[in-house]
Amino acid sequence: MVVNSNSLKVCVVGLGNVGHPTASYIHENGYLVYGYDIDPQKTSQINPITAFCEWEKVPECNIYVVCVNTGWKNGKPDMSNVFDACQKIAEKNKVKPLICIESTVAVGTCRKVAEMFDEVYLAHVPHRFWAGDPHKHGVKQVRVIGALDHESMVKAKNFYESMGIPLYPVSSLEVAEMAKITENAYRFVQIAFVEQLRLLCEKHNIPFKEVRESANTKWNVELLEARDGIKGECLPKDIRYLATLGEAPLLQGAIEADRKYIEHLKTKKLVSA
Numbered sequence: 001m002v003v004n005s006n007s008l009k010v011c012v013v014g015l016g017n018v019g020h021p022t023a024s025y026i027h028e029n030g031y032l033v034y035g036y037d038i039d040p041q042k043t044s045q046i047n048p049i050t051a052f053c054e055w056e057k058v059p060e061c062n063i064y065v066v067c068v069n070t071g072w073k074n075g076k077p078d079m080s081n082v083f084d085a086c087q088k089i090a091e092k093n094k095v096k097p098l099i100c101i102e103s104t105v106a107v108g109t110c111r112k113v114a115e116m117f118d119e120v121y122l123a124h125v126p127h128r129f130w131a132g133d134p135h136k137h138g139v140k141q142v143r144v145i146g147a148l149d150h151e152s153m154v155k156a157k158n159f160y161e162s163m164g165i166p167l168y169p170v171s172s173l174e175v176a177e178m179a180k181i182t183e184n185a186y187r188f189v190q191i192a193f194v195e196q197l198r199l200l201c202e203k204h205n206i207p208f209k210e211v212r213e214s215a216n217t218k219w220n221v222e223l224l225e226a227r228d229g230i231k232g233e234c235l236p237k238d239i240r241y242l243a244t245l246g247e248a249p250l251l252q253g254a255i256e257a258d259r260k261y262i263e264h265l266k267t268k269k270l271v272s273a
Protein backbone atom coordinates (compact mmCIF):
# COMPACT_ATOMS: atom_id res chain seq x y z
CA MET A 1 0.00 0.00 0.00
CA VAL A 2 1.35 3.43 -0.90
CA VAL A 3 0.27 6.36 1.25
CA ASN A 4 -1.64 9.28 -0.19
CA SER A 5 1.03 11.73 0.87
CA ASN A 6 -1.07 14.85 0.34
CA SER A 7 -3.57 13.93 3.04
CA LEU A 8 -0.96 13.37 5.75
CA LYS A 9 0.51 16.06 7.97
CA VAL A 10 4.11 15.56 9.06
CA CYS A 11 5.98 17.48 11.74
CA VAL A 12 9.79 17.41 11.87
CA VAL A 13 10.93 18.09 15.42
CA GLY A 14 14.46 19.51 15.63
CA LEU A 15 15.57 21.48 12.56
CA GLY A 16 19.36 21.29 12.80
CA ASN A 17 21.93 19.64 10.51
CA VAL A 18 19.78 16.55 10.06
CA GLY A 19 16.24 17.89 10.65
CA HIS A 20 16.46 20.73 8.12
CA PRO A 21 17.33 18.59 5.07
CA THR A 22 14.90 15.94 6.30
CA ALA A 23 12.01 18.42 6.44
CA SER A 24 12.91 19.73 2.97
CA TYR A 25 13.06 16.20 1.55
CA ILE A 26 9.66 15.22 2.99
CA HIS A 27 8.19 18.46 1.63
CA GLU A 28 9.64 17.76 -1.83
CA ASN A 29 7.87 14.40 -1.72
CA GLY A 30 4.44 15.99 -1.46
CA TYR A 31 3.66 15.88 2.24
CA LEU A 32 2.28 18.81 4.17
CA VAL A 33 5.27 19.48 6.43
CA TYR A 34 5.55 21.53 9.61
CA GLY A 35 8.72 22.13 11.56
CA TYR A 36 9.30 22.67 15.26
CA ASP A 37 12.47 23.70 17.09
CA ILE A 38 13.09 25.31 20.46
CA ASP A 39 15.66 27.60 18.77
CA PRO A 40 13.94 30.52 16.94
CA GLN A 41 16.94 30.88 14.61
CA LYS A 42 16.30 27.40 13.20
CA THR A 43 12.60 28.04 12.54
CA SER A 44 13.27 31.31 10.69
CA GLN A 45 15.58 29.71 8.12
CA ILE A 46 13.47 26.92 6.71
CA ASN A 47 11.38 28.35 3.87
CA PRO A 48 8.98 27.24 2.37
CA ILE A 49 8.18 25.00 5.36
CA THR A 50 5.98 26.46 8.07
CA ALA A 51 8.01 26.19 11.25
CA PHE A 52 7.31 27.21 14.81
CA CYS A 53 9.22 27.54 18.05
CA GLU A 54 5.96 27.61 20.01
CA TRP A 55 4.68 24.06 20.32
CA GLU A 56 1.05 25.25 20.79
CA LYS A 57 1.10 26.57 17.21
CA VAL A 58 2.02 23.22 15.65
CA PRO A 59 -1.17 21.51 14.41
CA GLU A 60 -1.87 17.91 15.38
CA CYS A 61 -0.04 15.77 12.81
CA ASN A 62 -0.24 12.16 11.64
CA ILE A 63 3.52 11.64 11.58
CA TYR A 64 6.31 13.10 13.73
CA VAL A 65 9.94 12.78 12.68
CA VAL A 66 12.21 13.37 15.66
CA CYS A 67 15.65 14.80 14.76
CA VAL A 68 16.65 16.53 17.99
CA ASN A 69 20.24 16.43 19.19
CA THR A 70 21.22 13.78 21.73
CA GLY A 71 24.16 14.15 24.06
CA TRP A 72 26.50 13.00 26.77
CA LYS A 73 26.21 14.52 30.24
CA ASN A 74 27.75 13.63 33.61
CA GLY A 75 29.27 10.44 32.18
CA LYS A 76 25.94 9.20 30.80
CA PRO A 77 23.89 9.35 27.59
CA ASP A 78 21.60 12.38 27.67
CA MET A 79 18.28 11.65 25.95
CA SER A 80 16.38 14.55 27.50
CA ASN A 81 15.65 16.27 24.17
CA VAL A 82 14.09 13.10 22.75
CA PHE A 83 11.94 12.61 25.85
CA ASP A 84 10.95 16.28 25.89
CA ALA A 85 9.91 16.19 22.21
CA CYS A 86 7.96 12.95 22.61
CA GLN A 87 6.24 14.15 25.79
CA LYS A 88 4.96 17.15 23.85
CA ILE A 89 3.68 14.89 21.07
CA ALA A 90 1.99 12.58 23.61
CA GLU A 91 0.15 15.54 25.15
CA LYS A 92 -0.96 17.02 21.83
CA ASN A 93 -2.22 14.00 19.96
CA LYS A 94 -5.76 12.68 20.19
CA VAL A 95 -5.34 10.23 17.30
CA LYS A 96 -2.64 7.54 17.41
CA PRO A 97 0.42 9.13 15.72
CA LEU A 98 3.35 7.53 13.92
CA ILE A 99 6.61 8.65 15.52
CA CYS A 100 9.84 8.07 13.65
CA ILE A 101 12.88 8.65 15.83
CA GLU A 102 15.78 9.52 13.55
CA SER A 103 18.15 10.87 16.23
CA THR A 104 20.92 8.57 17.42
CA VAL A 105 19.80 7.21 20.78
CA ALA A 106 21.11 5.07 23.63
CA VAL A 107 19.83 1.50 23.60
CA GLY A 108 16.45 1.30 25.36
CA THR A 109 15.41 4.90 24.61
CA CYS A 110 12.74 4.10 22.00
CA ARG A 111 10.99 1.59 24.26
CA LYS A 112 10.88 4.21 27.04
CA VAL A 113 9.33 6.61 24.53
CA ALA A 114 6.65 4.02 23.70
CA GLU A 115 5.76 3.84 27.41
CA MET A 116 4.98 7.58 27.38
CA PHE A 117 1.96 6.96 25.11
CA ASP A 118 -1.39 5.24 25.58
CA GLU A 119 -1.29 4.38 21.89
CA VAL A 120 1.46 4.97 19.38
CA TYR A 121 3.03 3.67 16.19
CA LEU A 122 6.76 3.92 16.72
CA ALA A 123 9.80 3.28 14.56
CA HIS A 124 13.50 3.97 14.89
CA VAL A 125 15.10 4.97 11.60
CA PRO A 126 18.50 6.31 12.61
CA HIS A 127 20.07 8.84 10.30
CA ARG A 128 23.32 8.24 8.39
CA PHE A 129 23.51 11.79 7.13
CA TRP A 130 26.94 13.07 6.11
CA ALA A 131 27.17 16.79 5.38
CA GLY A 132 30.33 16.17 3.29
CA ASP A 133 28.23 14.56 0.54
CA PRO A 134 24.51 15.16 1.15
CA HIS A 135 23.61 14.00 -2.36
CA LYS A 136 25.01 10.49 -1.89
CA HIS A 137 24.85 10.21 1.91
CA GLY A 138 21.90 12.44 2.72
CA VAL A 139 18.29 11.70 3.62
CA LYS A 140 17.85 9.25 0.74
CA GLN A 141 20.22 6.36 1.39
CA VAL A 142 19.76 2.86 2.78
CA ARG A 143 18.43 3.22 6.31
CA VAL A 144 18.00 0.61 9.05
CA ILE A 145 14.48 0.50 10.48
CA GLY A 146 13.24 -1.16 13.67
CA ALA A 147 9.70 -0.85 14.98
CA LEU A 148 7.61 -1.32 18.10
CA ASP A 149 5.27 -3.84 16.45
CA HIS A 150 4.13 -5.10 13.07
CA GLU A 151 1.63 -2.26 12.51
CA SER A 152 4.27 0.36 13.29
CA MET A 153 6.65 -1.27 10.83
CA VAL A 154 4.00 -1.30 8.08
CA LYS A 155 3.09 2.37 8.65
CA ALA A 156 6.71 3.52 8.81
CA LYS A 157 7.72 1.49 5.75
CA ASN A 158 4.86 3.06 3.79
CA PHE A 159 6.04 6.52 4.79
CA TYR A 160 9.72 6.06 3.89
CA GLU A 161 9.14 3.96 0.79
CA SER A 162 6.66 6.57 -0.53
CA MET A 163 9.68 8.90 -0.60
CA GLY A 164 12.00 6.40 -2.28
CA ILE A 165 14.15 5.80 0.81
CA PRO A 166 15.49 2.22 0.75
CA LEU A 167 15.06 0.41 4.06
CA TYR A 168 16.77 -2.44 5.87
CA PRO A 169 14.14 -3.73 8.36
CA VAL A 170 15.34 -5.34 11.58
CA SER A 171 13.46 -7.31 14.22
CA SER A 172 13.26 -4.72 17.03
CA LEU A 173 13.80 -1.14 18.11
CA GLU A 174 16.84 -2.26 20.08
CA VAL A 175 18.54 -3.84 17.04
CA ALA A 176 18.17 -0.55 15.16
CA GLU A 177 19.47 1.45 18.15
CA MET A 178 22.43 -0.89 18.58
CA ALA A 179 23.23 -1.03 14.85
CA LYS A 180 23.49 2.76 14.63
CA ILE A 181 25.93 3.18 17.51
CA THR A 182 27.85 0.13 16.31
CA GLU A 183 28.46 1.79 12.92
CA ASN A 184 30.02 4.84 14.52
CA ALA A 185 31.85 2.98 17.28
CA TYR A 186 33.40 0.66 14.68
CA ARG A 187 34.62 3.63 12.68
CA PHE A 188 36.02 5.19 15.87
CA VAL A 189 37.98 2.02 16.71
CA GLN A 190 39.37 1.80 13.17
CA ILE A 191 40.64 5.39 13.36
CA ALA A 192 41.99 5.01 16.91
CA PHE A 193 43.95 1.94 15.75
CA VAL A 194 45.85 3.85 13.06
CA GLU A 195 46.39 6.79 15.40
CA GLN A 196 48.08 4.48 17.88
CA LEU A 197 50.02 2.77 15.11
CA ARG A 198 51.29 6.15 13.91
CA LEU A 199 52.51 7.04 17.40
CA LEU A 200 54.33 3.71 17.70
CA CYS A 201 55.93 4.24 14.28
CA GLU A 202 57.04 7.75 15.22
CA LYS A 203 58.52 6.53 18.48
CA HIS A 204 60.68 4.06 16.58
CA ASN A 205 61.45 6.36 13.63
CA ILE A 206 59.63 4.11 11.18
CA PRO A 207 57.65 5.92 8.44
CA PHE A 208 53.97 5.37 9.27
CA LYS A 209 52.79 6.13 5.72
CA GLU A 210 54.96 3.40 4.28
CA VAL A 211 53.88 0.89 6.93
CA ARG A 212 50.24 1.66 6.26
CA GLU A 213 50.55 1.44 2.49
CA SER A 214 52.52 -1.77 2.59
CA ALA A 215 50.14 -3.46 5.06
CA ASN A 216 47.23 -2.40 2.85
CA THR A 217 48.57 -4.53 0.00
CA LYS A 218 47.19 -7.55 1.87
CA TRP A 219 43.72 -8.57 0.63
CA ASN A 220 41.95 -8.27 4.01
CA VAL A 221 43.68 -5.18 5.44
CA GLU A 222 42.36 -1.64 4.93
CA LEU A 223 44.08 0.75 7.32
CA LEU A 224 42.71 4.30 7.33
CA GLU A 225 44.82 7.45 7.39
CA ALA A 226 45.76 8.92 10.78
CA ARG A 227 44.81 12.59 10.56
CA ASP A 228 43.92 15.19 13.21
CA GLY A 229 42.16 13.09 15.82
CA ILE A 230 38.50 12.10 15.89
CA LYS A 231 36.47 15.26 15.40
CA GLY A 232 32.76 16.05 15.37
CA GLU A 233 30.13 15.00 17.86
CA CYS A 234 28.75 11.74 16.51
CA LEU A 235 31.66 9.26 16.68
CA PRO A 236 32.88 10.20 20.19
CA LYS A 237 29.31 10.25 21.52
CA ASP A 238 28.17 7.02 19.93
CA ILE A 239 31.16 4.92 21.03
CA ARG A 240 30.44 6.08 24.58
CA TYR A 241 26.78 5.01 24.26
CA LEU A 242 28.01 1.54 23.29
CA ALA A 243 30.63 1.44 26.04
CA THR A 244 27.99 2.09 28.73
CA LEU A 245 26.30 -1.23 27.96
CA GLY A 246 28.80 -3.33 29.90
CA GLU A 247 32.50 -4.05 30.25
CA ALA A 248 34.12 -2.62 27.14
CA PRO A 249 37.92 -2.49 27.51
CA LEU A 250 38.48 -2.32 23.75
CA LEU A 251 36.14 0.67 23.34
CA GLN A 252 37.59 2.44 26.40
CA GLY A 253 41.07 1.79 25.01
CA ALA A 254 40.12 3.35 21.67
CA ILE A 255 38.76 6.46 23.43
CA GLU A 256 41.99 6.74 25.41
CA ALA A 257 44.14 6.14 22.30
CA ASP A 258 42.42 8.99 20.46
CA ARG A 259 42.80 11.29 23.48
CA LYS A 260 46.53 10.56 23.68
CA TYR A 261 46.97 11.05 19.94
CA ILE A 262 45.28 14.49 20.04
CA GLU A 263 47.42 15.44 23.06
CA HIS A 264 50.52 14.36 21.14
CA LEU A 265 49.55 16.46 18.09
CA LYS A 266 49.06 19.52 20.30
CA THR A 267 52.48 19.06 21.91
CA LYS A 268 54.09 18.65 18.50
CA LYS A 269 52.50 21.92 17.33
CA LEU A 270 53.80 23.71 20.41
CA VAL A 271 57.30 22.39 19.80
CA SER A 272 57.33 23.38 16.13
CA ALA A 273 55.70 26.80 16.77
Ligand SMILES: NC(=O)c1ccc[n+]([C@@H]2O[C@H](COP(=O)([O-])OP(=O)(O)OC[C@H]3O[C@@H](n4cnc5c(N)ncnc54)[C@H](O)[C@@H]3O)[C@@H](O)[C@H]2O)c1
Pocket residue numbers: 013014015016017018019036037038039042067068069070080081082084085102103104105126127128129130131234
Ligand atom coordinates in the same frame (compact mmCIF):
# COMPACT_ATOMS: atom_id res chain seq x y z
N1 LIG B 1 24.89 15.79 12.02
C1 LIG B 1 25.02 14.62 11.42
O1 LIG B 1 25.69 14.53 10.40
C2 LIG B 1 24.32 13.40 11.97
C3 LIG B 1 24.43 12.19 11.26
C4 LIG B 1 23.77 11.07 11.74
C5 LIG B 1 23.04 11.15 12.92
N2 LIG B 1 22.98 12.34 13.61
C6 LIG B 1 22.18 12.36 14.84
O2 LIG B 1 21.00 13.14 14.57
C7 LIG B 1 20.61 13.87 15.74
C8 LIG B 1 20.54 15.35 15.40
O3 LIG B 1 21.82 15.81 15.02
P1 LIG B 1 22.05 17.25 14.39
O4 LIG B 1 23.45 17.28 13.93
O5 LIG B 1 20.97 17.58 13.41
O6 LIG B 1 21.89 18.19 15.68
P2 LIG B 1 21.73 19.77 15.68
O7 LIG B 1 22.24 20.23 17.00
O8 LIG B 1 22.29 20.37 14.43
O9 LIG B 1 20.14 19.96 15.63
C9 LIG B 1 19.28 19.55 16.63
C10 LIG B 1 18.15 20.55 16.75
O10 LIG B 1 17.22 20.06 17.70
C11 LIG B 1 16.72 21.16 18.43
N3 LIG B 1 16.13 20.68 19.68
C12 LIG B 1 16.75 20.24 20.80
N4 LIG B 1 15.85 19.87 21.71
C13 LIG B 1 14.64 20.06 21.16
C14 LIG B 1 13.31 19.84 21.62
N5 LIG B 1 13.07 19.31 22.83
N6 LIG B 1 12.28 20.15 20.81
C15 LIG B 1 12.54 20.67 19.57
N7 LIG B 1 13.75 20.90 19.09
C16 LIG B 1 14.80 20.59 19.86
C17 LIG B 1 17.94 22.07 18.60
O11 LIG B 1 17.55 23.41 18.90
C18 LIG B 1 18.63 21.92 17.25
O12 LIG B 1 18.21 22.92 16.33
C19 LIG B 1 21.63 13.51 16.82
O13 LIG B 1 21.13 12.46 17.60
C20 LIG B 1 22.85 13.05 16.02
O14 LIG B 1 23.65 12.17 16.76
C21 LIG B 1 23.59 13.44 13.16
